[in-house]
Amino acid sequence: MIDLYSWATPNGRKVHIMLAETGLDYTPHAVDIHAGDQFSPEFLAISPNNRIPAIVDRDGPGGKPLALFESGAILHYLAEKTGQLLPREGEDRARVMEWLMFQMGGIGPMFGQANHFRIYAAKRFPEEQIAYGRERYTSETSRLYRVMDKRLADNLYFAGDFYSIADIAIYPWCRNPERRGVDHAEHPNVLRWFNQIDARPAVIEGNKILEGVPRAQLDDKAWDIMFGQAQYQKR
Amino acid sequence: MFESGAILLYIAEKSGQLLAADGLARVEALKWLFFGSSQVTHTAMQVHYLLGRKAAGEPHDNLKVYAGELDRLYGILDGVLASRDYLAGAEYTIADISAWPWVDRHQAHGMELAPRPRLRDWLKRIGDRPATRRGTDIPPRGD
């Protein structure tokens, strides 16, 4: 049995989809990151970086409970545990890790910053304070989209001709592209890939569980928790 | 292959070194490898980039925000090192390699190590390894 601590965000979504794909039994626990649930001592004991997603696998290595954070590490762990969605060796394995890391180090942080400046900061700060960040991260996002589209021009999926944890990691970040100033029509290969993933039964199931979780409306208190004093207070 | 974290993992698996084959030690190493390759690397890169703009007299809005976030991440690293010599446990792994070069630049990035004694000791412990010396001297530092 696995406990999943998450919220309706791209990084949370990855793990819901992975658990649905692998058919592992799990209990979801909501961590409302706008209310500050991520700073509770119980959650910090599992995820010291106060970020969702995190899991506790009661049947971890050696039969002992295992607490784990970082979505990429969770996907990798569940893939090794089940022997699914990550080839055991060879070039295929290397390609999966390459594109998984590309998501973790590139797509996630850059698209996330684009969201921050275009949506959250835009509602709070005057134009001159956000213009630079918005331009930089919007340009980075389109640059990354061009890399992705090129990759998918020659490959059905990111790692090659097979579906893997790399696709699971990237897919949630390609939902609602207009929020980041992206038009999928300009990236036909990404669009083709996205529609294919979006229609997978496990993806539909993973997405369904998160329906009804409110989309971030950042009032002053939530802003403070996510990006202000509460976030940076010494713990 | 590209992506430094993926390359580290590939070489570890190819050589059978710096990453346990199974068990908790392996999971811990992967967890901190992802933390190093995504959180630490991304944030340090933003600080690095904005400091470069500052030095060139160009706008560098948000430098303080990213520096604050980097300092918070230093705190997380210092915290995990309270109970262990290396990020993943008693053994040196690719997780340490993913974070070390960025922490090594703490001075350039305006980060204080004095309040983070365990991170400071870890930095030195790894910096003293002959392989770290060889790896950081070639190619010669131009940055």
Ligand SMILES: N[C@@H](CCC(=O)N[C@@H](CS)C(=O)NCC(=O)O)C(=O)O
């Ligand atoms: N590299 C991490 C990033 C996780 C992350 O940024 N989580 C966000 C939501 S998507 C969060 O928990 N934010 C809470 C906070 O900033 O306090 C991962 O992939 O797991």
